[in-house]
Amino acid sequence: MLRVGDGSLELLKGTLDVLLLKTLSHGPLHGYAISRSIRRATDEAFTVEEGALYPALRRLEKRGLVEAEWGVTDTGREARFYRLTGAGETELASGLRTWHRYVAAMARVLADGHP
Amino acid sequence: MKRSGRTGDLHAGSVLGRADVAEDVRRELESHLAQRAEELEAEGWEPEPARREAERLFGDRDEVARACRAVASSHRRAVRRGVLMDALWQDIRFGARTLLRGPGFTLVAVATLALGIGATTAIFSVLNGVLLRPLPFPDPQQLVLVGERAPQIPGAEKMRFFDTPSAIQAWREQATDFQAMAALQSTSLTLTGQGTPRVLDGVRVTPTFFDVLDAKPELGRFFVPTDATASPRPVVITDALWRSAFNADRGVIGSTVGAPGNEVRVIGVLPANLRIEGSELGPMAAGKPTEFFTPFEFGPDFGGDLTSVWSNFNYTVIARLKPGVTSGQALAHLNVIQANLAASAPDKAPGMTLQGEVTPVLDYATQGSRQGLWLLMGAVGAVLLIISVNLGGLWVSRIVDRRRDWAIRMALGAEPGRLARQVMSEGLTLGLIGGVLGMACAAAGLQGLLAMGPKDIPRLGQVQVDWRVLAVGFLVSATAGLLTALLPALRVGRGDPHEPLKATGTATTAGPASVRSRQGLIGFQAALSTLLLAVAGLLGFSLYQLMTKPSGFSTEHAMEAKVVINSYGRAERDRILQQIAAGVEAIPGVQAAGLTSHLPLQGETWVDAAGVPGKQYPPARQPTVNVRFIGGEYFSTMGIPLVAGRNFRESDRPEGWPPKNRADEERMQEAVIISEATARLIWPERDPRTLVGGPVMVNGLTPTIVGVAADALDGSLTSAAPAVVYQPYWNWDPYAFSLVLRTALPMSAIAGPLRAAVWKLAPDAPIPEIEPLSSLRATATAPQRYQFTLLMTFAGLALLLAAIGVYALVAHSVARRKKELAIRLALGAPVRTIRGLIAGQALAPVGLGALVGVAAALAIGRLLRSLLYSVHPANPAILGAAAAVVLLAAALACVLPARQATKVDPHVALRVE
Incomplete structure (x- = not known):
């Protein structure tokens, strides 16, 4: 579902959820705003097919990590707003810890050149 | 944006229909595309290319929509379950609080429901144990009794499952519908040498008997063909006998017991859970315990008449049908064999014919008690119905009394539907609490009910509270609770908030709708009470006839x-x-x-x-x-x-x-x-x-x-x-x-x-x-006495409840009409008229109900006929007496409140707000 754009970074499996939760950690956003935010925050480093966000959001909703509600955007359009739940915050914290450990370990290995 | 409540509330985002899910997903994706296109347009794109670019960047829209729908649908189902449980739990908690606020009503409701549900559960556990519980053998529905019918022999209709050795041998050779077949006959055995001589009741069986039952021994072995002629005679004993006579000694296998010259050798013990009742083995062993089995065979050593077709009807055959074969098919084939047998009989008799009979063992064993037990079940169900209806009436009057309370709740935005649901959950709560109490009482009182039971109800000793009884008990509890709440729920459900507020507390009369519905309830209770009393009366009169019928012998001294x-x-x-x-x-x-x-x-x-x-x-x-x-x-x-x-x-x-x-x-x-x-x-x-x-x-x-x-x-x-x-x-x-x-x-x-x-x-x-x-x-009338005692108890209970219902209606109406009555009295209405007015309000529906009850008794008379002796089910004196007793009880219930009606002091009553 996630396709890597030309000359762009590959989004690691399982990291999209953390990315979405992180994006929502600043406050409720609708789907398009999430997509735009990720695009901007990563300087468009990841080229994700924009549609791919939505099934992922629905899965987070089903797992109770986010809640959704219809609302109206600043431009007056109806949109579905997502909000992080308590469970979502916990999940985000644990996802971040895992990510940092992963990055640190990779960095150590790659810097020293030892397998 | 609008903030959602906590998950599980009934907001639109959570509980959606299947079609709504698809629409929800479509709207979300469309919203994205529109905003993306808008942004591109802001960057200078033309509208149409902008839209196309937005769609390209989005990817496969149908695929995304499908994936979203799949996730959302499964989510929706989970949420909906949660929401319902949540709402129910909320209602029950609220219901419990409401019930606790009216402890008097709650206590009465729980106690009477417990009584009704307990009695229903107890009677059902007997019905279940006797009629419904399957036989303790594999595939019990395949077990049948096989019998002969010789219609020309006088009294043949009473001679069911008495078979001749000649027929049994023909069936064994020619019948192809059975996996196994065994002949049997009751017998007995004297056990001496262990204190008082003791006689054991047992069954002589052909060696295939336990193959028919498909049973395995707990100890030792079952019969083989050579056992039929072995000496001393081998016996297989029941677990109960093994424990009572042999102290559960495993060494009993192979030992020889019994009186000298009549010894038997114990070769096997049945498992404890495998109880075979005499009534399950045809007419000969019916009503007797089955304590041992001993083999015989129609062989050279048989000694009896093996060839006569018209005599020696002294055996019963139990058989196991082949899988998929019905009793009807087996009977058709059996009739052919029987016809040939009659034609080729050595003792040929002109004009005599032979037929067969194939009946499932359980049907045979329970035929005598089926109608009586269903009658009791119906009676106890009627009592429970009266209890529910009675409580429903009481509840409605509580609502009427507190209708301003309800009106305020409605005015504050509570929907009538929601309030009705609330009442139903209160009913459910009452029913379940009453049910648990009632079932506990039933389980405790069951032994007493069984001890009272006549010996000739088969399988009575094995009645117990099992999962089926519990399941039915809970179902009955829930139904009774909901039924109790039905009328009050309808009352608040159709509520118009303005009506009760407009009618101030000084209303002079009760609303006509409320009185009519309560009168309907009273009539219904009177009808059921009359019906129960009429049936009890018919059974009682039968019993009286049986007890006093000249027997031709004297039992005194x-x-x-x-x-x-x-x-x-x-x-x-x-x-x-x-x-x-x-x-x-x-x-x-x-x-x-x-x-x-x-x-x-x-x-x-x-x-x-x-x-x-x-x-x-x-x-x-x-x-x-x-x-x-x-x-x-x-x-x-x-x-x-x-x-x-x-x-x-x-x-x-x-x-x-x-x-x-x-x-x-x-x-x-x-x-x-x-x-x-x-x-x-x-x-x-x-x-x-x-x-x-x-x-x-x-x-x-x-x-x-x-x-x-x-x-x-x-x-x-x-x-x-x-x-x-x-x-x-x-x-x-x-x-x-x-x-x-x-x-x-x-x-x-x-x-x-x-x-x-x-x-x-x-x-x-x-x-x-x-x-x-x-x-x-006494023994001969035991079943009738059992039925009569229980039915009379239920009828008495019904009568008492109906009287209480009448009393409550009249007392309530007197209290509410105080002002009207005071005015009437002040204007000089005679006391007698006032009393008549009040009593008539209750007695008119009771009279109508009693008539309906008599009509119902006439309608079910045909079903009762087999339970009655020497009394016609339409006996006018008994039916009339039942109606009269109900009317009298209702009249007595009116006396006190009607007297109160005329003791109203006009000054006081008119001043009451």
């Missing part, structure tokens, strides 16, 4: 004792029979004693052909009589008068007795005494007294009639006195007999000397029962 002498040889048995009556008569205080092969009221057995000597009767017209063997002063002890002739004398015993062959036997059957019914049957035109000294044909022999005895109820209480032929005891070779004695001494004083007198002659003879003769009738 008379006792009976059963003596088993099967551990003695033929000559010894004859000596015991000869001397025992005199031995018992010698006991001080005993006025007379006699013996008989069959006590009265034990059913018609030992039926033989009889008639005018030399006369050829067509098969269907052949008279049949019950043969009884008697000794000593049987007639005077029983109080059966001899209308002509005399009792047997020892000198009637022929020269050279005992007979050595058939010719001897014919010569030696010299004297009989016939009953008046026999005389009427064989010689309808002759005065019975003139028959003494003449011959009569009985079972092919022609003895001389020495006496004619008055009729006695020798068969059953529900049928007329049967034709009986009495023969002297020496023509009979019994394994057990009954002593009868007449004495003014109490049971406790006579039992010891009686045992001593018997054991002096026969030290190894078990005496399994000593009872007053009156117990014969």
